Amino acid sequence: MTRRVRIEKVEPLSHNWVKLDRYTVRYTRQDGTEETLMREVHDHGHGAGVLPYDARRGTVLLVRQFRLPAHLAEGGDGFVIEACAGLLDGDSPAACARREAEEELGFSISGLRHMATTYATPGCVTERIVLFLADYSHEARISEGGGHAHEGEDIEVLEMTFDDMRGMVKDGRICDAKTVMLSLFLERELGLPPL
Numbered sequence: 001m002t003r004r005v006r007i008e009k010v011e012p013l014s015h016n017w018v019k020l021d022r023y024t025v026r027y028t029r030q031d032g033t034e035e036t037l038m039r040e041v042h043d044h045g046h047g048a049g050v051l052p053y054d055a056r057r058g059t060v061l062l063v064r065q066f067r068l069p070a071h072l073a074e075g076g077d078g079f080v081i082e083a084c085a086g087l088l089d090g091d092s093p094a095a096c097a098r099r100e101a102e103e104e105l106g107f108s109i110s111g112l113r114h115m116a117t118t119y120a121t122p123g124c125v126t127e128r129i130v131l132f133l134a135d136y137s138h139e140a141r142i143s144e145g146g147g148h149a150h151e152g153e154d155i156e157v158l159e160m161t162f163d164d165m166r167g168m169v170k171d172g173r174i175c176d177a178k179t180v181m182l183s184l185f186l187e188r189e190l191g192l193p194p195l
Contacts, residue, residue, distance in 0.1 A: 004028040008036075018044040043126040049085030050097040051182035052109050052136035053162065060165050060186070061105045061136060062179070064156040065147075081158065081168065082176035085129065093117075093130035101134065104155050106145030111135035115185040120177060129178055133186055162186065170195045 009024035025037045052061045064081050071078025086100040094112055101109045115131045147155040168174040169183045187194065 013040065018042055040124060041126060042124055045087045045089070046093075046128045046130075047085055047087045048093040048096040048100070048130045048132065049083045049178045049182065050101055050109065050112070050132040050134050051083045051179070051186060052101060052105065052107060052134045053186055054136055054138075056137070058161050058163070059159050060162050061101075061107060062158045062160065062165065062174075063104050063145075064158055065154065080176055081174050081179070083131075083179045083182050084155075085178060094132070097130075097132045097134065101136075102142060104145055104147050105136075105157055106141055106143040107136045108140040108142050109134035109136050110140070113189075116181065118178075118181070131178055131182055131185070133182065133189060162190075166192075166195050 004027065006026040007023060008026055011022040011024075012019075013022055014020040020040060020042055023037075023039045023041060025039060026034060027037050028034050053059070061084070062081055063084050064079050066078050067080045068078060070076070070080050084100045084104040086096055086104075088096045091099060094114075097112060098109060101107055111134055113133045115133055117128055117130045119125070120127055120129055145155065145157045165174065165183055166187065169180050174180065174183070
C-alpha cells in the first residue's frame, strides 16, 4: 500500500502551538493512474481521554471549556461539554488519563479500562486519542479541578447523572466525538438499551 504514496515535498506553514505542514504527495489511484495531491496536516501529538463513572450514584464527570474552533464553526459561544482529555506529553495513555482527571476534574480515578484508540479527524489531523472509562467516588476528590491557568485552561467541572449525559448526547448538546463514543461505551458496559 505504501508504494501508492510518495511524499515529494513538505513545506512548514506554522510550528507554533501546533505543527502545520503542507504536503505534496504523488498518489497512485486504484486504477493505476497517478495524481498529485496537496494536503495540509495538523500535528500536535497524541492524547488520551477518560470518562469517570460513579456506579453507586450513577453519575459521570465531564468538563465544559471554551473551544475556538467550535465557536468559529457554530457561531455560538464555543463552550463544549466533553470528557476530560489531554496530550500525552511523554506519558503513557493511562498515565495521561489519570493526570488529566486530577488536573481537570480534581479526582483520583481507579479501574481504568481501555475502550478504543481512534483518529479524531484522519483527513487532516495526525492525533490518535486513547479512550478510557474509569471509576471515581467523592472520597477520591483531591482538588477543585479546573486545569492549569498558566496553560490557558479555564475548565468548569460538571457532575451529572449518566442518564442526563445520554440525553444531552442524543439531543446534540454534547457533540464532542470522544465524549459521544465514551458515552456509548459506558452504555454498553452497563447493559443499557440505547435512548
